[in-house]
Structure formats: structure tokens, C-alpha cells
Amino acid sequence: MTRSRKAEFLSDVHQDNANSFPQWNPRETNCVALPGRPVRGREAELARIEQALDDAANARGGVLLVEGARGSGRSRLLAETARRAAERGFDVVSAEANELARLVPLAPILAALGEPQPVPGEADHSFAGLDDRWSRQLAHVRGRLARRIVKRPLAVLLDDLQWADPVTLLALRILPAQLAGQPLLWMLCRRTDEREPYVAQLYDQLLAAGVATPLRLQPLTAPAADEMAADLLGGAKPAPEVNALVGAADGNPAVLTELIEGLVDENVVVCSDGTARLVHGNASALLPQRFRSLMRGRIDALSPSTARMLEVAAVLGRSWLPDDVVEMLGTSTAELLPCFQEALAARLLMSTSDTMVFRHDLVWRSITESIPPAVCAALHRQAARMLLDRGSPVVSVAVHLARGARPHDVEAVAVLKNAATEVMTSSPRTAVEFASRALELTDRDGSTRPALTAVLVEAHTRAGALGRAVAVAANAGPETPAPALHRSLSTALLLRGEAREALAVSEKALAAASVTPETREALEINRLAALAALDDDALGSEVRRCTGDSPGVLTVLATARWQRGEFAEGLRLARAAARAAEEGAPFPWHLDPRIALAAFLVQSRREDEARQVITVLDGDIGRSGLDVLASVPHLLMAQLHLAAGRVEEAASRAHAALAEPVTTHTPIAHAVLAAVALRRGDLVAAAEHAHHLDGVRPVHWRAQTRWVRTQLTATADADAGFSLALLAEEPAAAAWHVRTALVAGEADRAAAVLRRIAAADHCPAADHARGVRDGDRSALERAVRDHVDEWARASAAEDLGVLLTPDDRNAAVERLDQALTAYTAAGAERDAARVRRRLRGLGVRRRHWRTADRPESGWDSLTNTELSVASLVTQGLTNKQVATQMFLSPHTVGFHLRQIFRKLGVHSRTELIRFGPNAGRTR
Template sequence: MSIGGLRGREHELHRLATYFDDVRQRESPPILVVEGVTGIGKSRLLLEAVNLAKQHNLTVRRSVAEFWESSTPGAPQHAPPFSHRSLLVLDDEPTEPGIEIRTLRQVLKNAEFTPPPGVLLAQNGAAQDPIGDRISDELGVSQDRLQLAPLRGDAARAVVQDLIGVPAQQGLLDAVSCAGGNPRLIVELVEGLMEEERVGAAGDLLRTTPRRLPRRVRTAVNLHLARLSDESVQLLRVGTILGRSFQLSQAAAMLQRSVAALLPPLNETVTSGLLAFTDEGLTFEQPLVWRAVYESIPETVRAALHLDARHITSGSSAPTDDLVTLGREEITRRRWPSKTDETSGALRTLLATGYVESAVLLVRTALNGDMPEHEKPLLSRLAADIIMATRHSPAALSEDGAIKSTPDMLAQAQAQLDEPEPANAGEANPDTQRAAALAVSSLDWAAGYAKESTRWGRAAVDVAVTPEMTPTRPYPHLVLAHKMIVLDDLHEASKLVQQAREDLTAHDAAIFTPVINLIEAYSLIRSGDFEAADQQARAGLESAEHIGLSAYISWAEAVLALVALRCRDHQEAARHLGRCRELDGMVHTSSFFYTVRRQWLDLLLHELRNEIREAEGLLATSHSHLPAMRPLLLEEPGAAAWFVRFSRTADNPELADRTLRAVEQLAVDNPGITAVSLAASHARSLFECDPEGLAQAAAEHQDHWARACATHDLETLLKERQVDSREFVRTRGIITVRDSVGSMRAVDPEIRPDAHEIHDVLGPAERTIAEFVSQGLTNRQVAQRVHLSPHTVNYHLRRIFRKLGVRSRTELARYFHTR
């Protein structure tokens, strides 16, 4: 529940209440400056602050002039009497700040006005020479700042519900994401959509044509532009042609001006909150503003500017006219970062440049901080990588044979990295090289970038091994072997495991023999040989129990639980998972390898037992991160389809939508990796009830379980449509149209959509790509036109073929030209 009618500002109101207590109690209270870009809600927060200050028995003045009148002899009789403490609230910057500061100083010097008041001031966070700094300097008082951030998901959702009176559907929420969390833009967009009757009674977004922004949004943005200089408006309009992000030098070239000449308008646009500096250059803060400025340019002028832009950059792109697509792109682009996101970025930079010691210190600091439990395993894994890549892998074990806790391992890693290097100190330290390569590989894998991860993994394998490093030589080979199994390259995985076997010595066999057993068991699970997998996992369990390696015992129990789940033996699976939970309380570090994720196994067990409510509860609480967890979607090619299938059972469309976004972005980020693209295609085909896509997944999945799931999904769909599976093999052209998740209507396979129906069957990006392909353009040429990669174009094209029931580019062209 929000406080005082505000949404998502509970923390800020608490800060204000604390400040008002300071005003009442401290001899010289500081100035509190509320900062934020235009439209972020500074004025609304100050209105609430006035009411809150009165509850704290403060006398509130809303201007320096009012303060002056109230504090001088002969003040008007109607002026409120002073309490023992007062507060001056300044919303907008004064037109003549120098005069007001002098007046305020005279007020504070007035002997009758003691003790001094508190000052609450709102100002633009990017303002040059801000008024708050000048007041602080002139009056000699300290200054605190309260920065207003954009509204996050739940708060934005609550604002929309307040406006429309009912819970918003996902399509409308996607459109609202275009506002980038700016409260004023959210209100303008939603009220504009309502005025134009584009919001349904159930809180859904009605997609109408033409797909222009609501008039109210365009008017609000145009009023904002009217307050800027002509040079700033020109910079913004040229920027919209260059793309959401662009370089200042590109804008200068289009405007035929020097970069230095653009610095004043650049400062004005950044100060106003329309542009921001990023690693990519300059970026429009909100996609809604990007689109609105683009629409403010006459169409003929836009066409001419696009021609000019092609001479400067090949990466320019126009904002899509579909609010839902634009919003989904914003969600992907501006995912609210977790603490691990920031830490991971810093770690990757340190490791990739060889600063392993600094990376270890950063990991130790992060793990000692306040971090969600599900984000800690990655950092624990990095600790394992670093200690196992250095010269003494047995140092990872305590005296009783158990794996040391993560803090102990990090301390050991730090000590080893601080040891003097061998005599040939002029050469690169192989310990450091391997530690860095392995840790970066882990970071990239956790982020869902498989190619980069395996590239760094091979770099770790290729590091020349010194005699001191012999005990740890098998480790990089086994880590990479596990990843190659995930990527369906069983041949390379087998070679890596064999090399690891050959490198084993009597000294390190105790550590790595159970690892080899469990990796081979995982490979057998994916191929469907569950009996052999069970034997290998039990051999690994026996080896781990013999030497008391608790982490490996837990890993082996998880693998055995997975085997039982694949064989649909829920009692055996529950027994092994129960053992995992017991060990979780004793093991304080993650395994050295990417193991079966127990939380994922929890969901599979509940589903096997038909305990839908229990699984729903987990997905709403402790397991809520799983549907968008990129490593899980990467390692389990059937996981995305499972979440879509479960969303149908639980009547939770949002779960399917969140999963599809994550897995399709994963496919885009991993071009050429068949397992990932098939996982995305399988999930989308299941969501849209597309038999062609399900048939492809059933035929091409290399993972046994994913292939069996796709086959079952196809058979279920055909049974619902009363289509004989043998007849489907011959016709392979059934077209389906999605009404909603789990509710589909079949279309006669001989009747394809008419031209006016294409708008409903294909999305905006698909329609554009289909039109270009029908004109004879290659995938690469289309990619240049729509500013996507050829791989992404090919991904869309396969879906277009299935939706329209065509089998070739020629047939697609004929289809369009006959309409």
C-alpha cells in the first residue's frame, strides 16, 4: 500500500519524515534537495511533503517572499504564526535566484527568527549551477540530496490501475513501459489512450490504426520541445533519425556543424531529461519521447533525413509504431539491474584485464553485503574457479575432506595469488591467466552468452601447464566439457573428458573422479539412456561419499533426482531431493560445476505429483526468478516450453509472456546455437498452438526430454483440433490463429489469410520482413533495411512461413503479389 496516495515513493516519504525530525531537533538543519528529471514527480512529492511537515508540527512557507513577510515586523495579521520550527519549501527554481538568496539570508539574520528553518528544495538533477548548491554556499549550511528514480514495475502497474480503474492487462503494461518509468509520461499516455478509446473495459490495449501516439502525448512532448532552443530541437530531431542511441559526431555531421557547436544544445537536452549519456553515446531516456519527437517531423522531411543518415551510418533505425513492441524492447533494454548485475560487470572488466586479485576482493565484499540468496551462487562459483585454477587444488579441501566454505576459499585464493611468482616472473603468470579465463567464462555463461563463455573456456584449457599446476590440470577441461554437452557438441565433450582422465594423478583423483562420473551421467540423461545415467551417478555418489565431499554428494543426489523425474518415479525423486535439502544446510559453497538446479527440480516434482497449487506458490515467491533465468533456459532446452505449458495449467498468461521474452532474447543473443533457437521456437509454437513449429522441435531437439515434450505437445494439439497425426504428416500446412493462451481456433489449411487479415496474423516486424522478402531481397539486405542481424531476420522468416502456410521465398512472393 502506498503512503499518502503516492505510488512507489514509500522510501522517499520515509526520508522526508526523518528530515522533518531533524528540522525540529537539530540546531542547524541541512538543506534537503529533491532531484530528478522533468516529469519524475518532484512537485507531487513536495505537495505530499507539505502535509507531512504539518503533521510534524512545522510551519510551512511556500516561497521566500512569504517567508520574508512572515518574519519581519508588521507582518500581515492573516499570516500563520510561527511554531518553534519552520520549513521553507521551494518547488520551481526562482527567476532571479540571486535576489531570493539575498532575501533568504536577511530573513535568517533576523534576530526574531530563531531557530533557523529547514529548506526543502526541488531541482533538476542535471541542472548546471543548481540553486541548491548556491543556497548551501551562501548560507553556510550542509546539503542532503534525495534522488527520485523512475517508477519500477509494481508501482507503474499500480499507477495505471488507479487511472483505468481495473487491473491492466499485459499488452497495456508493455505499452506503458515506453514511458521509462516517468510518472508524468505514464499519466499522459494512459489518459491519452483512454480519451481515444484505445483501452478496453478489461484493462486491455486495443490496437487500432493508424498507429500514431495519442494526441495527448504528442501535445505534451511538443510543449516540452517549445521550451527548448531551436538548436536543441534540431539535435533531438536528427537524433531520432539516427536511432534510439547515437553519437554526437553523427548528429554534428548531419547538421553540418562542429561537435563543439553542439555542446550548448547537448547540455540543454541532457538537463531537460530528454537525452542521457551511455556507453553507446547519447540515448533517448524514454522510447515514448523518441517516438513522439520522430512523429513531430513532417513525413517528407523524415524521408529526406533518412537518406542523409545512410551516408553517415548504417545503424540508424526508426522507432516502431507499435507501442507494445516498443515497450517490450524497453523492458529488454532497461532491465532493472540487481546488485549482481553491477558486480558482474565490474568483475568481468577486472578479470578480462588480468586483475584477478582485485576481483577476489570484490567478490568477498559483495558476498558480505546484502544480496538476494539466488544471486550468491554465481559469486561462489567464481571463488571456486579462482581457487581451482591456481596451483594447489587440494587447498579447496578442509582437513576432514569437506569443501571449504566460500569465504575460506576466497581467503585461500587471495593468499595464493599474493605468493611470489616463479623465477620467470617476466612472463605472464599462468595461474592468473587460467583463473581469469575460467571466471570470465562463468560470468558469460551466467549472463547467457554461450559462445563467449566457451571461447574463454577454451582459452583456460589452452594455458600452458607448469609442474606446480599439474593437480589442477583436469579442471578447465571438465568445466568446458559440461558446457559442450549443453550445446549438443558431444564429440568435443567426450574428447575433453578423455583428456581429463589422462591427466589425473593419484593425488587429485579423489577430487575429479566423481566429477567425471557426474558429467558423463548428465550426458547420458540428455541422450535418454537413463539406466546408464543412474549407474554413473551412483558411482559418482559412492566416490564422493568415500572421501566425504559434501558438495559432490549433493550434486550426485540432484542428478539421481533428475534421472528419477525423467523416469516419472516421484517417490525416488523426492527421496533424493530430500537428501539434497539436508546437505544444503551443511554445504556453504557451490559445487565447482554447473549442477542440476534444485529449485528447478522442485517444480518438476510438484508437477509430476499434480501439486499445481504448490508449484504456483513457489513461482510466486522463492522460485519467481526461474522463468527468466538465462542459464536455466540455456542448460534445459525444454524449460521454456515447460513454463509456457504450466502457465496454461495455472491460468497465468503473464508467466508465459515473461518466459517467452527471456528465451527469445536468449536466442537472439546466441546466433547459430541450434539448441537455444529450438528452445525458443518450441516455447513460442506451444504458446501460439503452431503445429508446424512443434513438429520441427519434435524432430530436431537433441535433448531426449525436450524432444519427448515437443512430441507430446504436438499430439495434444492435434487431438484438440481433431486432426489425425498421420494426416498432419501429409498436409503439414495447418494454420492457427491465437485468441489467447490455451484458447485457439483452427483455420482450414486450404484457406490462407487475406491481405486484410495479415495485420492480425503477423506482427509489425514480421509484416515488414515479409514484404521485403516478397520483393526479392536477401536476408542480409532485409537486415540492413530493418536494422536487425541476418540471424534475427531468418528467425522471423521461419515463423512467417509457418503462420502463412508457405514453404519458400518464391511462394511467399507469389502469396503477396496475388493479394
């Protein structure tokens, strides 16, 4: 709170002293001080204050010496002491010293006692040689204090003693000793960032005399700062991204107050559902004006030389070498030593073994942004020249040229291009910044522009901005040499799933006469990858005929074989590609052979090996800054969890993948989420995710869409095509297609599916499909035995149980129980419900609920079955429709609905929807 608000608070505590506060210094904004808000992180200090109040109340006197940096909470502690003293029956008087009143002897003490203040004279009233006038005044003050403590205990609270006059300091050295053993508590406060030797001497003497207790206000601990942030947010729990900003205050209550209240006032933080979140989730753009002003005030409070040193240092970065600042300022380390020490004491900097660091990113940025742009650019140019002359790494120079170079600076453009190329494999986003800036500085017809454009397209592609990469390439103009740029463009198109466009770009570039051998090889691999992705038999045959042992070629060949159902050969080639890459053979970064290998291992249900490959791949993608591939490990793990029946983990990983840049791999997330929704019986959610698969490329996803649609409608698909690659991902898909075709009376379609999978080396799926079509018990038993996928095994067991039902009831029940157990393990609630219905038809009832400790009312009181019913009802389904989807009778659905109404305290379907929209959804 501001000092005027603090005065109001203290006035409420003790009305007699409303006029004892001089005008507060408006430059300083103090910590939280609204009545009722707790003091955070000062538990030890408050305990000492309580003890001092006890001692004073029992006529043992006492002196508390409080000291802390600007904004550390001294005034808040004074206010809290005044409140607690007043509650104990103390007479509380308080005031502060003032810079403008330093020539008035005894000004703060007289103000606290309500005494008239003398007119300042010309004499220098020092510790020595006091005249009789001030001796009499001291005696008068001592008498006033003695008369007041006769009535009740007295607390004298004095702040900002760093500005006190010498007579006041002498009085505070004498009076506590003269009034020792009386019900009198002195609380003396000073700021440590104002160097006043006399007040420091006073503190030392009082401590040495053993009559005072020190209270040194250190920065708040991280937990205390978090608690204070929550208080400032009205009790809302700060979200992680908000908590991350709390460190900018460095434990300073005033800075923290201005930061949080500034974020709220400027609508950067909003509080909803008891949580405070950033509006845009982006901390990099957050610098509230109040925070900037406070930081500017902290800088202005320093000496001019220190402020200038910090501004130059801020241009060099958050961390910097002292030698660089010395050189920039054209001085010596010895001359700057006081500046370094002052900045460290002000807790703006930290020192490591060889560098200096600004304490927090926002502190650094607030200083940088306070420098006029033209001046800042000039300082960046000066820093770049210094580093160039020194022979520093090109990236270090480029950081400054990106912010300070002038247009048409040929040397700057060359440095930025080289730097972009150098950081491409570790930080594509930085490469984008360097290459973009270099293009801005280059003439439209400059000779370096084509090469810069190719670098920028690749950087955008690696960073995941695929649309931007394609747009930059399109705007390059026909004069741009094709091969280098088209290599990067074809990669971006492949990652967007635009295989046909990538093929056209690659073939055009390969026809150019200027293509280098290295670029030709990369373009040829991209062309083969595009051919394989098109899933065209004629084009695919060309891929299968190609030869080569490079990791890139082997990866494309492995993918082509896998898509044709040659799973063993595809896995062998993928292993060979990964092995070659491990031995150091180069490969296109977007066709990392470990991606294909991990995918094939997942689809082969080799979980342990797949997990090892994914873990290594994830680490390498992170270290390379390949945001465009950041979703791949999440997607692979989502498929792995789904295959193992861990639907919660699968959904979590799929949602994490959707938070990353959209690529040709993204549809996997929607396929996983559709499968999870189907297993949970949430057909609306499944349809939503299936919609995201419509029209995506490459064409393989059309098969995934048909597969989801088939499960949603339980009818045969109108498209006779069937993807063999889908067979590996969904081993029960072939049997499902055959089953739905037979139900629709389309035996020819069922036969077409069987012919299609005849070439696939995936015996369990073929046995499963054949067993369904032919009613072959032996084939289904082999499928139950050989299926590795949990859900596919359950499906085969269910089909076998249905086949056995007319002739062998006991065997049918055994197989259906096996299917029920497997479906339950796979999280397939909807399928498990269907099997329970089949068992009921055989006179066998299996429990479909679990005993759990639940409350008696509210959404948490509902069972899983009740939640599923509520979910479907809130989507607008009738009881009969719910019964059909959950494989229950309408009567049973009605029973569950009555239980839901009772537990939620509602009386109709309309009230249910209004009571908790979407609350019953069980995604």
C-alpha cells in the first residue's frame, strides 16, 4: 500500500495520532498493508515483536532495531506492531524522519508526541557541543514520555531514521537508557540502501549496550512470496505461469505488490474458478507499467554512474562479463568497483565466478526497455563491434547485430546468415530471428537474398511454423535459385502432409542443372518419401525398386514395406536404418529412422523396446530444438498406452501432442482420442475427433477415418478399400470390417477384405477375420491365442464366444468372460457392457460396478455407470438411445437416471443439463 494508506491504517488503530504522520515520500510504494491481510514471511520477526511487547507491558522496556532495503516491508511491520500494541492497551505514537526536515532537530520525536517543532537554525547541531536549548528540549521530551507511561504502556514507532537529524539520533541513544525499566517500547527503523554513518553508529551502540534487539528484514522466501501473491490475488491460487513471475520480485514485498497488482490492473492476469492465470499464457510480454515505474525508481535511487553501468550491462544480456562493461564504458574495473558493489547491495545483480547476472529476467528487461530505442540500437552496434574485434563467436555478435544493425550493412548480413546456419541444429527459433533480420537488412535484389531465404524456410520448418515456411518460399520470387530453397520447401510440405506438392517441388528441383550432389541426395529422399506417402501402387512400386543403404533411403523403404503389410521386412529395414544412423551415417532430420522404428515397435506391441527408443528420441528432439517434431514422442507414447489398455495415459499424451505444432503426425492424436472415447462409450466425443480426421493428408488417414466411422455406426463402410497399415495399428480392424459387411449382407465386401489382407504377414488378424466370416472355431482360437493387442484379443474372444453360444453354452460363457476381463483391462467400458449383455442372454450376470468410498451427493457420488448415463443424457439422448449405446435395457437406464436425480438433487433432464453442463462427460 502507499504511505498515505498506511497512515490511514495507523490512524484507525490509534485516533490520537492521526496528525503525527508527516507527508509520506511518494517515491516509495510499500508492501501489502490492507487491514486483515496477513504479514507473510515475517513469523520470526513477529515473534520477537510479541516478546518485546510483553517485556514493555511488564515494565522491562525494550528497543527493536528494524532495518531492511527499500520495499522490504518495514512500514508494514510498523503498522502490524501498532495494531498489536493497541490491542494490548498500549498508547501508540509514531512518525517518520523526512529528507526535507533534516535541519529540524528532534523533528520525528516531536511529531510523534504532537509537540510543536522549532524553526531550524543555521547552526550545525552535531553530536558534540549541544547548546542549553537542545538540552532543555531533550529533558522536556523525556518528561513527556515519563508522564505518558504512567497512564499506560507506550510504544514509540519511528521510521526512515536514515534521514534523521543528529540531535534525534543522539536523543535515541540517550533516552532508551534513561527510561530503561519502564513500560516503554522503542521501534526504530531505517533503510539499509541509504548509507548514513550516524544512524549505523546509533544501531551499533544500542546493540553493544545490550538494550536492543535487531530485526533485519531479509527477502521473502519463495513459499512466503507465493503466499503473498495469493493474498494480492484475492485468495486465488496462482497458476504455474503466474507463480513463475513471482521470482521477478526477488522476495521484495513492494516489488511483488506492484508486479501482481499491475498485472491485475492491466488485465494481464484474470482470476476464475479460484485460480489466477495469464490471459495469453505468455510471460515474455508481461511488464506492467507500475512494475516498470518501480524498477525505474530503483535505478534512479542509485548513483548516476551505477545506473549508467546497469543500462550498458542490460544491453549485453541478462548475464555478462564485467570486462565487457568496462570496455564499453571506456573505463577501468577499479573505477567501476563501487558501481558493481552498489548494484549487488541493491539486489539487482548476482555474481558468479566470472560473470554478473541480473536477478530475474523481468528486472533485466525492465531496464533494457527503459533505454530509448535509438540509444539501445547504438549500444548494440558498439557491443557487436567490440566482440567482432575480439574474435568472439559469430552467434554472440549476431545477437547484437539483430537488434542494432542498419539496413544495407553487408558485414552484418553475412554475420547473421552464418549465425543462423550455425544455430540451426540447436535453436531453430534463434535461427529464424537471425535469418529474418538479415533479410530485412538486405536489398530486394541482393545477391545473398536467395540463400538467406532458403535458410529462413528451413528454420521456420524446424521450429514448427510450417505455414510460414511455405509462405516465405512462395514470396521468394522466380529469381531465387531452386535447389536449396526447394529442398527446404519440400521438407515443409512433407511435414504438412502435402505429399503430392512435395513430390512436384522435389522433381522440379532435381531437374535443375545447378543442384549440388548433397542437395540432390536430400531432394531424392524427399521425392521417395512423397511417393511412399501417396499410397499409390504404381508410384509405390518405384519406391520399392530403389536401392541404397543410407538411413534416409532405408527409412523410406521400411515405411513403404510396412504400408503394404510386409511388417517383418518393414521392421527389419527400420532397424537397419536406425543402426546406420547410430554408427554416424547422415540422415535427413525430418526422417529420423528412430521415428519409424518406434512406430513399428509400438504397432508390433513390443512395449519395452519401443519405450527405450522413444525415450532417446524425445531427448534428442528436445536438445535439437525441433519443435516441429515435439509431438512425435507424445504420439508414440499415446499409441503405446492405448495398446496396453491405459486409456487415461493415452488420452493425456494425445492432448499433450495437440498442444505442439500441427504436422502430418497430428492426426494420430485424434485417432487415439477417438479410440479412447469409443472405449468409454462417449460417441459424441469420438465423432468430434473423427471429424478432425476427415480430409487430412496423407491418404492413410482416410483409412483411420473409415475405421472410426465404422465403429461409430456399426455398419459396413461404403468404401471397399482397406489399409494394410491400419491392420498393424488396429489388429481387430479386418475382423470388424468383415463382421459389419456380413451384417449388411455384403459377402463380397467381406471377401474383398480377406483378399486384401492375404498378403499381410499378420496371421492373428487374418485368422480373426477368416474365423468371423467362415465361423471357423479353430481360426478364432488361434487369434485369441496369438493376438498381442489386449483389445484385439478381447474382440476375438468375444467373436469366439458368440460362435459357441448355440452349441456349447459353458464354452461360450468361458470365452465371453475372457473377453469381459480383457475389455475391462483395456478400459473399453462400452465393449465390456456389450459382453455383459451377451452373458445376461445366457443367464449369467456379472457385476459392472466397483465398491468405492463416495460422498452421498454431488457429481463425485455417481458411480461410473451413472456418470456414463448422465453424460449421454446431457448430450440430449433419450433413455432408449442411451440403452442402445450402453447395451442396457431402457428400464435399467431409467433406474440409473432416478439415482442420478436423487444424488444431484434435480428433478428433470433439463435441470440435469443446467446443473452441470458437460460435468457428466467422461472423456
